[in-house]
Structure formats: structure tokens, C-alpha cells
Amino acid sequence: MNTAVKIAGVEFQNPIMEASGTFGSGQEYSEFVDLNSLGAVVTKGVANVPWPGNPTPRIAEVSSGMLNAIGLQNPGVEVFCKRDLEFLKQFPNTKVLVNVCGHSTEEYIEVVDRLAGENRVDMLEINISCPNVKAGGITFGTDPKNVEAITKEMKKHAKQPVIMKLSPNVTDIKEVAKAAEAGGADGISLINTLTGMKIDVERQDFVLANKTGGMSGPAVHPIAVRMVYECANTVSIPIIGMGGISTWEDAVEMMLAGATAISVGTANFYNPTATTDILAGLKEYMKRKQINDVNDIIGIVK
Amino acid sequence: MKIKEKALVISQEKLAEGIYSLIIETKASQYAIPGQFVSLYMNDGSHLLPRPISICQIDKEKGTLRLVYRVVGKGTKEFSSLAAGDKLEIMGPLGNGFPIEGDRVIVVGGGIGVPPMLGLAEAHTGSVISVMGYRNDDTFLTQEFTDVAGDLIIATDDGSIGVKGTVVDAMEENKLEADVIYACGPKPMLKGVAKYAESHDIKCYVSMEERMACGVGACLGCVCQSKEVDDHSHVKNKRVCKDGPVFLSTEVEL
Numbered sequence: 001m002n003t004a005v006k007i008a009g010v011e012f013q014n015p016i017m018e019a020s021g022t023f024g025s026g027q028e029y030s031e032f033v034d035l036n037s038l039g040a041v042v043t044k045g046v047a048n049v050p051w052p053g054n055p056t057p058r059i060a061e062v063s064s065g066m067l068n069a070i071g072l073q074n075p076g077v078e079v080f081c082k083r084d085l086e087f088l089k090q091f092p093n094t095k096v097l098v099n100v101c102g103h104s105t106e107e108y109i110e111v112v113d114r115l116a117g118e119n120r121v122d123m124l125e126i127n128i129s130c131p132n133v134k135a136g137g138i139t140f141g142t143d144p145k146n147v148e149a150i151t152k153e154m155k156k157h158a159k160q161p162v163i164m165k166l167s168p169n170v171t172d173i174k175e176v177a178k179a180a181e182a183g184g185a186d187g188i189s190l191i192n193t194l195t196g197m198k199i200d201v202e203r204q205d206f207v208l209a210n211k212t213g214g215m216s217g218p219a220v221h222p223i224a225v226r227m228v229y230e231c232a233n234t235v236s237i238p239i240i241g242m243g244g245i246s247t248w249e250d251a252v253e254m255m256l257a258g259a260t261a262i263s264v265g266t267a268n269f270y271n272p273t274a275t276t277d278i279l280a281g282l283k284e285y286m287k288r289k290q291i292n293d294v295n296d297i298i299g300i301v302k
Numbered sequence: 303m304k305i306k307e308k309a310l311v312i313s314q315e316k317l318a319e320g321i322y323s324l325i326i327e328t329k330a331s332q333y334a335i336p337g338q339f340v341s342l343y344m345n346d347g348s349h350l351l352p353r354p355i356s357i358c359q360i361d362k363e364k365g366t367l368r369l370v371y372r373v374v375g376k377g378t379k380e381f382s383s384l385a386a387g388d389k390l391e392i393m394g395p396l397g398n399g400f401p402i403e404g405d406r407v408i409v410v411g412g413g414i415g416v417p418p419m420l421g422l423a424e425a426h427t428g429s430v431i432s433v434m435g436y437r438n439d440d441t442f443l444t445q446e447f448t449d450v451a452g453d454l455i456i457a458t459d460d461g462s463i464g465v466k467g468t469v470v471d472a473m474e475e476n477k478l479e480a481d482v483i484y485a486c487g488p489k490p491m492l493k494g495v496a497k498y499a500e501s502h503d504i505k506c507y508v509s510m511e512e513r514m515a516c517g518v519g520a521c522l523g524c525v526c527q528s529k530e531v532d533d534h535s536h537v538k539n540k541r542v543c544k545d546g547p548v549f550l551s552t553e554v555e556l
């Protein structure tokens with residue numbers, strides 16, 4: 001049985017990754033999951049310098065999902081390379097995708113340049129879609145012209161393949177996917193979180209200090225499946241699908257819609273072994289359906 | 303070592319209006335120390351996030367944890383209907399717990415910050431004075447504090463029993479001195495206790511609260527402000543779930 005998939009020449013032992021920002025750099029979850037068994041570890045967003053993130057509360061629960069407004073808190077690329085990448089060297093079977101964030105094109109470039117010489121980095125995932133950072137993220141991710149321009153810049157500087165991570169907070173995700181492809185992206189990943197809001201009726205105030213937050217979890221899954229399907233039928237670069245995946249059925253659904261690989265985010269919070277449970281379920285499904293190669297299910301539902 | 307499992311409910315009883323005491327059998331009891339907490343997960347699958355609840359008492363022999371909590375919303379309401387024989391999904395023990403230090407210590411709890419102090423008073427090797435604050439005479443766990451540690455001073459907002467006022471008023475009235483103070487309760491109380499400790503030159507540990515998603519230090523949802531740049535985050539932030547919930551009163555912004 002073959003579970004390996006390839007994106008931009010990089011081979012992943014299986015299509016199961018965890019989603020950026022929900023897993024740190026893997027250290028905290030390594031008590032529950034053998035990181036070496038994952039397709040890839042996708043790191044929390046990394047910027048050129050440390051970012052303090054948003055004030056708290058940063059978390060709100062909503063029906064079958066959650067809102068977060070972490071504000072991309074991270075220790076900066078220098079610490080990230082010395083500590084997190086060093087830690088990840090213990091897991092040679094697992095690929096490493098570094099999620100990159102910035103307030104400006106220059107800041108993105110600085111991070112990409114710094115990562116260029118790091119051979120533990122297999123791929124870059126450029127987060128142009130975090131809805132929480134007013135100064136940058138949202139404007140990059142929602143205007144196709146900007147997306148094409150920043151993709152070109154990333155490709156100019158990157159030594160690793162470039163995945164552009166798309167925001168679902170747009171009218172037509174196909175246009176943004178086309179722009180990323182036109183800019184030379186090696187792949188796209190979607191969806192990032194959907195901007196939401198929760199108000200406490202007793203306090204008559206916002207639950208999140210940031211007022212708005214990114215929604216994730218099972219409630220967003222159907223939206224993610226639809227968007228992955230639309231993109232898969234619009235562009236020819238590979239797609240990493242995510243959004244509300246918590247069971248193997250969700251993962252298979254995403255692959256049938258057109259994703260070459262999938263990532264698991266919010267589900268880790270209530271099931272720390274969600275990734276490996278999904279991998280086991282996927283293998284079971286392949287056996288039962290007599291599917292010898294996982295690549296045979298990618299995008300077959302048209 | 304952190305355990306994620308379905309724990310067995312041994313018993314549940316109501317201690318005061320809206321306050322419940324739950325005893326669960328779980329392997330987590332073997333690794334727990336006072337001041338740590340467990341994440342409780344709801345059965346209702348539309349509510350995904352953990353409810354962090356402090357460990358009130360640990361019985362390693364019986365393999366049980368005691369949790370005492372106040373019903374404030376959907377999760378705690380669901381937990382309050384659990385009965386012996388039911389299962390409850392938990393993860394724990396989480397967080398750092400209270401360091402056992404000093405020969406003479408004061409443990410201070412306010413409201414729903416009272417429960418974790420019982421396990422500490424019980425486990426502490428020094429001589430312990432407990433100072434517990436309640437709204438009124440609908441108190442809980444007072445007998446247990448007397449049983450495990452002897453000296454208990456009570457403060458109530460309405461003065462119906464003990465000192466009328468806050469736990470800090472009670473500490474001042476009794477001119478309490480110690481090597482270490484431990485405190486858990488609402489922020490204004492922690493602030494008051496930290497100030498008392500500072501003015502009496504006493505080392506002080508506080509247990510902090512924040513909304514959580516992962517509970518293990520991965521999502522950065524639960525941070526509190528630190529006075530200095532933190533070694534892990536490299537900004538002035540510490541994770542309540544992993545670096546805490548117990549901090550020195552001098553290292554965090556209260």
C-alpha cells in the first residue's frame with residue numbers, strides 16, 4: 001500500500017500534516033504523537049523578529065468550533081532556527097514546512113532569506129491570510145494582484161518550494177488561487193481561518209480582546225471542502241487541504257475534493273492523537289476499498 | 303507525564319450553592335502535584351474546548367483526583383450532572399504546580415480559588431496557616447482545611463462569618479508573617495496578596511487563569527504578561543497552561 005504523496009518534488013511519507021499554529025513546532029505534542037510518523041510538521045508562523053501577539057482573551061468557543069486571535073505571537077526566526085529547527089532534526093522521516101508571516105513584503109523576504117540555508121526546512125508555507133494582523137496579512141491575501149506580486153517575490157528569494165496559504169475571506173477563492181499559480185507558487189494551502197466575532201450577552205462586550213478572531217474547527221469543514229474543490233478544478237498546482245478536519249472521513253473527503261495532502265488543526269486541541277488516528281483510519285479505508293495508492297483518490301470526485 | 307483518557311466518576315456531591323465536588327479515578331492521579339490542573343472535555347460534541355479545573359486533592363493510593371468547581375456555564379453545568387459510574391474525558395495533569403518551600407507558609411484562596419489550596423495545605427511540609435475568602439456563610443471545604451492544616455482564618459464579603467472583608471484584610475488583622483505565601487483567586491485578590499507579600503518581604507506564588515485551547519503550551523492562546531522577556535516566547539508573555547499556572551508574583555503583571 002502506498003501512502004506517500006509528492007508536492008513540488010518533495011516526498012511525504014503520508015499525506016497527514018498538522019496545521020500551522022495549532023501544534024507549535026511539535027515539541028508539546030511529541031508526548032502524544034510520534035512526530036516521525038507524520039507526513040510533515042507545519043510550524044507556527046515565524047516572523048523576522050519576535051512578535052508579542054494580541055492581548056487576551058485570545059480564545060473563544062463557538063458551536064463546533066473556536067475563534068482565535070493569537071496575533072501571530074512568535075519568537076522570531078533566529079530563535080526558531082536555533083531551537084525549533086534543531087529539535088525537529090530528531091525526526092528525519094517527517095518533512096518540515098515553515099509557516100512564514102510578516103507585516104510587509106520586506107519582512108517576509110527577510111525570513112525567507114534567513115531560512116534559505118537551513119536544510120531541515122523542506123518547504124515554506126507563506127501565510128498571506130492571517131486575519132488578525134491589521135497591518136499586513138489581510139491585504140496581501142485578499143487581492144489577487146498583491147498575491148501574485150508577493151508570490152513572485154517569495155519565489156525569487158526562496159531556496160525551498162513555496163506554498164501560498166490562502167485566506168477564505170474572499171469573494172472568489174479561485175481568483176486568488178490563479179494569482180498564486182501565476183506568481184509561480186509550487187502549491188497552495190487552504191483554508192486559513194474565517195473571520196468571526198463573539199459577543200458575551202451578560203457582559204455585553206466582545207469575548208475576544210481583539211473583537212474579531214479566526215474561526216476554525218469542524219463547523220468550517222464544508223466551506224473548506226468546497227473551496228479546495230473549486231481551486232483543484234481551477235489550478236494545476238498541488239493543494240494542501242485543511243479546515244475542520246478531525247476524523248479520517250474528513251481527511252478522505254478533502255482528498256477526494258482535490259487535496260494532495262491535508263492538515264489537522266483545531267482537532268489536536270481535543271484529540272492530541274488526531275493526526276495519527278486519521279492516518280490509521282485512512283489506511284483502513286484504503287484496505288477496505290482496495291486502494292493501493294493514496295494518489296488514486298486525489299480529486300476523483302468531479 | 304500527561305494522560306488523556308476517559309476517567310471514571312467515583313462520586314459527586316454538592317458542597318454549597320453552585321459548588322460541586324467531583325471525585326474521578328484516573329491514571330493522571332499518579333503524576334499529579336498540588337497546583338496543577340486537568341482539562342475536562344464535554345460530552346456534547348459541539349463544545350470542543352477543554353475546561354481547565356484545578357486539582358483540589360490527590361489520592362495516589364486510590365488513584366483518584368478530587369475536583370471542586372463552580373457552575374458558571376455550559377461545561378460546568380454538564381459536569382454537575384455526572385454521577386458515580388459515568389465517564390468523563392480528561393487530560394492531565396497539566397501545568398507546573400506549587401513548589402513546596404519554606405517552614406512557615408500561608409495559603410490563601412478566594413472564591414473558586416479555594417479548592418487548589420486544600421491539596422497544597424495537605425501536602426506542604428511546613429506549618430500552614432490557611433486564609434480563605436468567601437462571599438457569605440455559604441462556605442465550602444472549611445472543615446477539610448481545619449483537618450489537614452489546623453489554622454484556618456475565614457474572610458467573608460458580608461461579614462456573616464470570620465473577618466468582614468477580603469483575605470488581605472484578614473491577613474492584616476492577624477498580622478500574618480511567613481516565609482512563603484501561595485494564592486489562588488480573582489485577579490484583584492492576587493494583586494492585594496502580592497502587595498501584602500511585598501510589603502512584608504515574603505516570597506509569593508500566585509496561580510493565574512486564562513482561556514485555553516490546547517492546554518499543553520502549543521497554541522499560545524493562554525498567555526499572561528510577564529515583567530521580563532520570557533525564555534520560551536522571547537517576548538513579555540508566559541503560557542499559563544505550561545509555564546504556569548503558578549508564577550512568582552514578581553514575574554507576572556497582575
Ligand SMILES: Cc1cc2nc3c(=O)[nH]c(=O)nc-3n(C[C@H](O)[C@H](O)[C@H](O)COP(=O)(O)OP(=O)(O)OC[C@H]3O[C@@H](n4cnc5c(N)ncnc54)[C@H](O)[C@@H]3O)c2cc1C
Nearest residue numbers: 061351353354355356370371372375376377378511512513
Ligand atoms: C488553570 C485554571 C484552573 C481553574 N480551576 C478551577 C477550579 O478548580 N474550579 C472552578 O470552578 N473553576 C476553575 N477554573 C475556571 C474554569 O476553567 C471555568 O469556570 C470553566 O472553564 C467554565 O466553563 P463553562 O463551560 O462552564 O463556562 P462557559 O462560559 O460556557 O465557557 C465557555 C468557554 O470559556 C472558557 N472559560 C470560561 N470561563 C473561564 C475561566 N474563568 N477561565 C478559563 N476559561 C474559561 C471555557 O473553558 C470555555 O472554553 C480554572 C481555570 C484555569 C485557567
Ligand SMILES: Cc1cc2nc3c(=O)[nH]c(=O)nc-3n(C[C@H](O)[C@H](O)[C@H](O)COP(=O)(O)O)c2cc1C
Nearest residue numbers: 019020021045068127191192216217243244265266
Ligand atoms: C490557535 C490557532 C493558531 C493559528 N496560527 C496560524 C499561523 O500562525 N499561521 C497560519 O498560517 N495559520 C494559522 N492558523 C490556521 C490553521 O493553520 C488552519 O488553517 C485553520 O485553523 C483551519 O484548520 P482547522 O479547522 O483544522 O483548525 C491557526 C489556527 C489556530 C486555531
Ligand code: FES
Nearest residue numbers: 515517522524543
Ligand atoms: S492553551 Fe494553548 S498554549 Fe496554553
